[in-house]
Amino acid sequence: MALISMKFIMVALLATVILTTLCNAGKVYTGGYLYPQFYDHSCPKASEIVNSIVAKAVTKEPRMAASLLRLHFHDCFVKGCDASVLLDSSGTIISEKRSNPNRNSARGFEVIDEIKSALEKECPNTVSCADILALAARDSTVLAGGPSWEVPLGRRDSLGASISGSNHNIPAPNDTLPTIITKFKLKGLDLVDLVALSGSHTIGQSRCTSFRQRLYNQTGNGLPDFTLNQVYANELRQRCPRSGGDQNLFPLDFVSPTKFDNHYYINIVAGNGLLSSDEILLTKNSVTMELVKQYAVNNGLFFDHFAKSMVKMGNIAPLTGSKGEIRKICRRVNH
Numbered sequence: 053m054a055l056i057s058m059k060f061i062m063v064a065l066l067a068t069v070i071l072t073t074l075c076n077a078g079k080v081y082t083g084g085y086l087y088p089q090f091y092d093h094s095c096p097k098a099s100e101i102v103n104s105i106v107a108k109a110v111t112k113e114p115r116m117a118a119s120l121l122r123l124h125f126h127d128c129f130v131k132g133c134d135a136s137v138l139l140d141s142s143g144t145i146i147s148e149k150r151s152n153p154n155r156n157s158a159r160g161f162e163v164i165d166e167i168k169s170a171l172e173k174e175c176p177n178t179v180s181c182a183d184i185l186a187l188a189a190r191d192s193t194v195l196a197g198g199p200s201w202e203v204p205l206g207r208r209d210s211l212g213a214s215i216s217g218s219n220h221n222i223p224a225p226n227d228t229l230p231t232i233i234t235k236f237k238l239k240g241l242d243l244v245d246l247v248a249l250s251g252s253h254t255i256g257q258s259r260c261t262s263f264r265q266r267l268y269n270q271t272g273n274g275l276p277d278f279t280l281n282q283v284y285a286n287e288l289r290q291r292c293p294r295s296g297g298d299q300n301l302f303p304l305d306f307v308s309p310t311k312f313d314n315h316y317y318i319n320i321v322a323g324n325g326l327l328s329s330d331e332i333l334l335t336k337n338s339v340t341m342e343l344v345k346q347y348a349v350n351n352g353l354f355f356d357h358f359a360k361s362m363v364k365m366g367n368i369a370p371l372t373g374s375k376g377e378i379r380k381i382c383r384r385v386n387h
């Protein structure tokens with residue numbers, strides 16, 4: 053009798069374990085992840101619509117490719133890829149647009165608005181603003197001559213923003229390399245991701261205020277950053293004086309500022325990286341140095357790693373299933 057009940061308990065226990073495992077597996081596969089075909093039935097024209105509006109905007113202003121690529125990054129590093137960066141201030145929401153990395157700097161919001169309004173006409177309440185950012189980043193990269201990749205989709209939009217997250221999680225151009233590495237690690241991104249994604253600085257512009265310190269007083273001793281090519285530094289000083297000219301713009305890659313290629317790395321090797329955060333990839337860590345040197349001579353390797361790292365970045369803490377919402381207007385929550 054005792055033996056029979058013992059057997060019964062064992063079978064019951066085994067059944068519970070199997071059931072729990074199956075249920076958990078079910079949880080993993082029901083909405084907790086992103087996949088490229090997410091809108092295939094609900095909005096089959098979604099990616100086509102995004103692409104045509106991004107293409108129009110980039111033709112009008114080539115820099116827009118860079119600005120849209122950066123928006124996805126600034127979105128994903130704050131509360132995950134949930135379009136929190138797009139919210140304007142209202143009620144209890146303090147917009148991330150006011151944070152140090154974004155103020156007078158982040159741009160492209162009007163293009164996202166235009167895409168969203170076209171998508172609402174085609175398939176209302178369906179395509180998230182967070183997915184628009186991910187698609188626009190990919191399309192921008194391709195339009196500028198960079199690699200392509202399939203964009204996993206199915207993100208939903210946040211119900212709030214985090215200005216402190218924006219101030220603290222997004223690396224600053226004068227952060228030390230260990231700080232930048234930590235900020236990437238906290239998002240699940242490694243040294244390959246850091247060096248490959250920094251290659252985004254092959255397109256776009258920086259304001260004088262983001263690199264002035266390197267020209268005059270890098271470590272607080274009144275001396276410039278000697279890892280910066282001094283011929284290049286002299287040119288930069290012409291339009292980036294000790295004081296004033298804060299908003300003056302400079303290409304992040306002066307050789308081919310609107311072309312997505314590996315010149316960013318070739319520049320760094322020659323001491324021509326514009327931001328301190330660019331140059332220290334070569335000078336402060338042997339692993340990142342090796343990657344910079346490899347990408348400088350192997351564009352294909354850079355493109356391959358960049359595409360993989362963009363998918364990884366796009367997977368940072370998405371809202372899925374019934375979490376968050378699909379905003380009707382990307383600048384504000386629905387209610």
Ligand code: HEM
Pocket residue numbers: 115117118119120121122125156157158159223224225226232246249250252253255256257258259260261262304327329
């Ligand atoms: C590694 C740490 C990074 C730092 C410290 C950094 C910092 C900066 C700074 C200071 C600027 C110039 C902003 C201004 O002066 O207005 C900039 C521009 C830019 N960043 Fe980064 N960035 C980093 C990584 C990334 C990543 C991972 C991406 C994309 C995946 C990215 C994409 C861009 C683009 C495309 C621009 C040009 C934007 C435009 O022209 O509108 N950056 N970044």
